[in-house]
Amino acid sequence: MRPGTAAAAVTAASAAVAGVSAAASGAAKAGPPAAAAVAQDARARLDALIAGLQSLYEDLDFQAVRRWKAEDPARKAIGFLPIYVPREVIHACGALPVGILGGGDRLEIVRGDSYFQSYICHLPRSVIELALSGRLDALDGFLFPSICDVIRNLSGMFKLLLPDRFIHYLDLPQDFDPRLGGRFYRHELELIRDEVSRLTGRCPADEDLRASIRAYNLNRAAIERLFARRAARPWEVPTTEYALLLRAGYVLPVEEHTGLVGEYLALAEAAQRHPLDNIRVLVRGAFCEQPPLGLLRTLERAGCYVVDDDLVLGARFIPEPLDEACDPIESLIRGYMEQSLPTASKYDARGTKGADLVQRVRAGNVHGVILVAPSFCDPALLDQPMLQKALEQEGIPFTTLKYSEDTGQFQVIREQAGTFADSVKLWGAV
Amino acid sequence: MSQVDIAKDASMQKQKEMIGSHFQKLAEAPAAGRKVVYTFVPGNLTELIANFDMLPVLPEINALQSGMRGKSAEYISLAEKAGHSEDVCTYVKTDIGMLKAGNIGPTGLPLPKPDVLLLSYTGCFTFMKWFELLREEYDCPVIMLHVPYQGDGAITPQMRRYVVDQLREKVIPQLEHISGKRFDEDRLRDALRLSCAAEDDLVWVLESAKRKPSPIDAYFGGVYYIGPVFTSFRGTPDAIDYYRMLRGEVQERLDRGEGPLTPDGQMHEERYRIVVEGPPNWTHFREFWRMFYEEGAVVVASTYSKVGGLYDRGFRHDPARAIDSLAEYCMGCYTNLNFPQRIALLESYIEEYQADGFLINSVKSCNSFSAGQLLILRELERRTGKAGGFLESDLVDPRYFSPANIKNRLESYFQMLQAKRGPT
Numbered sequence: 001m002r003p004g005t006a007a008a009a010v011t012a013a014s015a016a017v018a019g020v021s022a023a024a025s026g027a028a029k030a031g032p033p034a035a036a037a038v039a040q041d042a043r044a045r046l047d048a049l050i051a052g053l054q055s056l057y058e059d060l061d062f063q064a065v066r067r068w069k070a071e072d073p074a075r076k077a078i079g080f081l082p083i084y085v086p087r088e089v090i091h092a093c094g095a096l097p098v099g100i101l102g103g104g105d106r107l108e109i110v111r112g113d114s115y116f117q118s119y120i121c122h123l124p125r126s127v128i129e130l131a132l133s134g135r136l137d138a139l140d141g142f143l144f145p146s147i148c149d150v151i152r153n154l155s156g157m158f159k160l161l162l163p164d165r166f167i168h169y170l171d172l173p174q175d176f177d178p179r180l181g182g183r184f185y186r187h188e189l190e191l192i193r194d195e196v197s198r199l200t201g202r203c204p205a206d207e208d209l210r211a212s213i214r215a216y217n218l219n220r221a222a223i224e225r226l227f228a229r230r231a232a233r234p235w236e237v238p239t240t241e242y243a244l245l246l247r248a249g250y251v252l253p254v255e256e257h258t259g260l261v262g263e264y265l266a267l268a269e270a271a272q273r274h275p276l277d278n279i280r281v282l283v284r285g286a287f288c289e290q291p292p293l294g295l296l297r298t299l300e301r302a303g304c305y306v307v308d309d310d311l312v313l314g315a316r317f318i319p320e321p322l323d324e325a326c327d328p329i330e331s332l333i334r335g336y337m338e339q340s341l342p343t344a345s346k347y348d349a350r351g352t353k354g355a356d357l358v359q360r361v362r363a364g365n366v367h368g369v370i371l372v373a374p375s376f377c378d379p380a381l382l383d384q385p386m387l388q389k390a391l392e393q394e395g396i397p398f399t400t401l402k403y404s405e406d407t408g409q410f411q412v413i414r415e416q417a418g419t420f421a422d423s424v425k426l427w428g429a430v
Numbered sequence: 431m432s433q434v435d436i437a438k439d440a441s442m443q444k445q446k447e448m449i450g451s452h453f454q455k456l457a458e459a460p461a462a463g464r465k466v467v468y469t470f471v472p473g474n475l476t477e478l479i480a481n482f483d484m485l486p487v488l489p490e491i492n493a494l495q496s497g498m499r500g501k502s503a504e505y506i507s508l509a510e511k512a513g514h515s516e517d518v519c520t521y522v523k524t525d526i527g528m529l530k531a532g533n534i535g536p537t538g539l540p541l542p543k544p545d546v547l548l549l550s551y552t553g554c555f556t557f558m559k560w561f562e563l564l565r566e567e568y569d570c571p572v573i574m575l576h577v578p579y580q581g582d583g584a585i586t587p588q589m590r591r592y593v594v595d596q597l598r599e600k601v602i603p604q605l606e607h608i609s610g611k612r613f614d615e616d617r618l619r620d621a622l623r624l625s626c627a628a629e630d631d632l633v634w635v636l637e638s639a640k641r642k643p644s645p646i647d648a649y650f651g652g653v654y655y656i657g658p659v660f661t662s663f664r665g666t667p668d669a670i671d672y673y674r675m676l677r678g679e680v681q682e683r684l685d686r687g688e689g690p691l692t693p694d695g696q697m698h699e700e701r702y703r704i705v706v707e708g709p710p711n712w713t714h715f716r717e718f719w720r721m722f723y724e725e726g727a728v729v730v731a732s733t734y735s736k737v738g739g740l741y742d743r744g745f746r747h748d749p750a751r752a753i754d755s756l757a758e759y760c761m762g763c764y765t766n767l768n769f770p771q772r773i774a775l776l777e778s779y780i781e782e783y784q785a786d787g788f789l790i791n792s793v794k795s796c797n798s799f800s801a802g803q804l805l806i807l808r809e810l811e812r813r814t815g816k817a818g819g820f821l822e823s824d825l826v827d828p829r830y831f832s833p834a835n836i837k838n839r840l841e842s843y844f845q846m847l848q849a850k851r852g853p854t
């Protein structure tokens with residue numbers, strides 16, 4: 001979407017969020033009553049905003065996307081799987097990038113299980129379920145980034161199951177030399193631009209791409225503010241809300257999402273939530289299949305403030321702004337090759353994944369690390385021994401746990417996280 | 431001993447000697463000052479490694495050999511105790527466990543440490559994690575060769591250029607640096623000429639299964655036939671001799687109208703011709719094979735015998751385009767094909783080899799092969815009208831090979847094929 005059409009898209013995106021926005025802007029206009037009243041009012045508005053986010057999260061039919069498209073029948077939406085795709089390119093072509101993060105614990109799997117053996121992670125079966133049940137019908141194309149063999153094979157399954165849609169496996173380079181991986185990635189980016197613009201009928205000029213980079217830079221900045229606020233005052237930004245906000249960015253137009261994050265931050269500050277005696281933990285390994293919200297809530301209730309994580313990683317895979325002045329494709333290439341965060345699916349060319357994790361622990365004043373992984377997730381689980389080794393060497397407390405997006409029982413996790421938090425508080429280690 | 435046994439023994443004996451000699455050289459490598467490269471089977475760069483007088487070690491082959499020798503359970507357990515998840519690829523854990531147990535290779539000789547890990551990242555994401563893990567164990571350099579996937583069902587010029595440029599600008603200079611030897615393109619061309627001759631004979635052998643009865647089993651027997659070309663011997667006179675010998679043996683069986691040799695001797699009646707998708711199980715390899723030949727089932731084509739290249743679809747290493755052809759080789763292996771390509775290949779095998787049906791052996795370890803195989807099953811049944819069977823096991827983790835269950839399934843499957851055929 002071009003900047004000129006942003007306002008229309010914002011209002012059309014979702015009734016729920018439109019309500020949320022109204023509540024939040026009401027807060028800004030409020031006069032100076034007593035502090036407690038302001039806080040109470042902010043909390044009410046915050047609740048309304050979160051209820052809007054929650055309904056976006058629960059909407060497995062992508063109604064927000066359907067409404068956005070209904071505004072103008074020529075509009076197109078492009079789905080993408082975890083972790084990262086250059087959404088700027090899709091945006092510059094006038095299409096809406098839509099993140100597909102599986103069905104979580106909200107989807108009954110009727111057909112998906114007959115496509116995957118029991119030893120494959122849960123995400124692909126819920127994605128297939130979404131596709132076969134028509135819930136992805138609003139999406140005109142799909143990008144499958146190269147993060148593992150399951151997503152890779154899923155791209156081919158989509159080609160067979162949805163033969164009339166644009167489906168592309170985005171081979172993100174694992175060579176980070178600009179003359180090698182960079183040149184190859186340029187072609188991938190140009191291919192996406194050409195294919196998506198064939199769908200939308202709008203081939204972006206460099207200026208359009210720069211405008212999209214600017215829009216996403218604003219979004220990056222907002223998300224980084226959110227991330228920093230949670231790290232500094234985790235009681236103000238519970239991780240369930242953080243995750244909901246990031247997920248909203250996967251279905252809303254970027255301009256609207258940026259505004260929403262700003263509104264949330266203002267309300268969260270005004271709401272004056274009170275800190276608990278929780279430890280500060282870093283969660284690593286949730287970059288693809290997402291843990292259910294109940295699990296995140298359980299961690300916090302068990303005494304762990306999550307102050308750093310890799311949830312919905314694509315939303316903040318490149319935390320720093322992209323260059324807005326240079327050749328925009330070059331800017332995107334450098335963003336991925338030089339500015340993106342380390343993750344299990346990206347080759348650790350410098351061999352510093354352990355040191356990076358330790359550095360984040362130190363910089364974030366983190367008390368302990370929870371290494372999580374979806375069951376049967378090769379990238380996350382194969383990464384764990386290396387991360388564990390680095391943590392052990394530095395004497396940093398950690399624990400490991402596995403989940404599935406549809407995990408419904410949290411008692412064991414509560415006990416494990418509670419024990420972990422208690423030991424860290426008592427002994428500084430486990 | 432019959433003539434056939436003698437013939438079989440000749441090529442198998444030859445291969446055994448080649449393997450023995452390779453592991454002997456590896457054991458002596460540190461003393462002899464020879465550099466060692468650990469690398470992967472699919473899309474391997476054997477001829478290029480030999481160009482620098484370096485010796486390859488293939489951890490996947492060590493893992494499968496550990497499975498066949500009954501060692502993998504112990505190795506997997508060692509790796510799991512060291513913190514590796516029970517959910518992940520058991521080749522990786524077998525290799526890590528073997529390392530922890532002293533890194534003794536399949537012939538009982540110690541394996542040298544790598545001087546470099548050549549991460550030719552073809553068709554399997556786990557390779558990347560595997561060598562990240564080994565880098566921590568060995569503290570040695572890694573050369574990453576990123577081989578793009580045929581996501582859109584073809585090798586594009588951009589993909590080819592990416593791999594060629596990595597080979598020329600990164601892989602070759604780093605191998606030169608580590609080995610201290612200059613790259614010799616003429617020597618590479620000579621090696622590729624030898625590769626090509628061996629590849630021709632391998633294809634002839636694999637395609638002999640089109641005849642009725644098939645003189646070979648292209649899955650259980652096939653794993654032996656592909657050995658030299660898929661591993662460390664491509665580009666050597668030994669490989670040429672091996673395949674010439676093997677071809678002669680198969681020709682003799684054809685001339686006599688005989689079926690394949692099995693561990694229990696000559697197979698007499700070919701009752702079912704089967705195409706198989708997926709790797710075999712190694713811990714119960716013979717038992718698994720017996721479940722087929724006792725029922726008169728012959729595997730006439732398999733995709734596993736294409737993980738090291740689709741030679742039967744025309745690929746040959748080409749001395750005239752040495753580096754380009756290495757790049758195409760890397761990108762053309764079976765596990766680097768997309769789903770529609772994999773299904774089309776299987777469909778064509780079922781037709782060309784006049785198969786009665788197809789079986790999928792889905793291994794828990796391997797997401798690259800297994801994720802989505804149930805769709806392959808449906809799609810192939812729909813397209814060919816042939817009956818498909820689905821088995822679940824693992825490569826080297828004996829906990830996931832349930833003989834009674836698999837035998838039951840196979841028996842029912844063969845009964846179904848018989849029923850489809852009608853009364854004879």
Ligand code: SF4
Nearest residue numbers: 121148150288289377
């Ligand atoms: S959860 Fe892990 S294995 Fe499954 S699709 Fe995601 S990255 Fe791949």
Ligand code: SF4
Nearest residue numbers: 519521554556796797
């Ligand atoms: S995942 Fe499959 S291809 Fe990859 S190393 Fe394991 S068995 Fe081999």
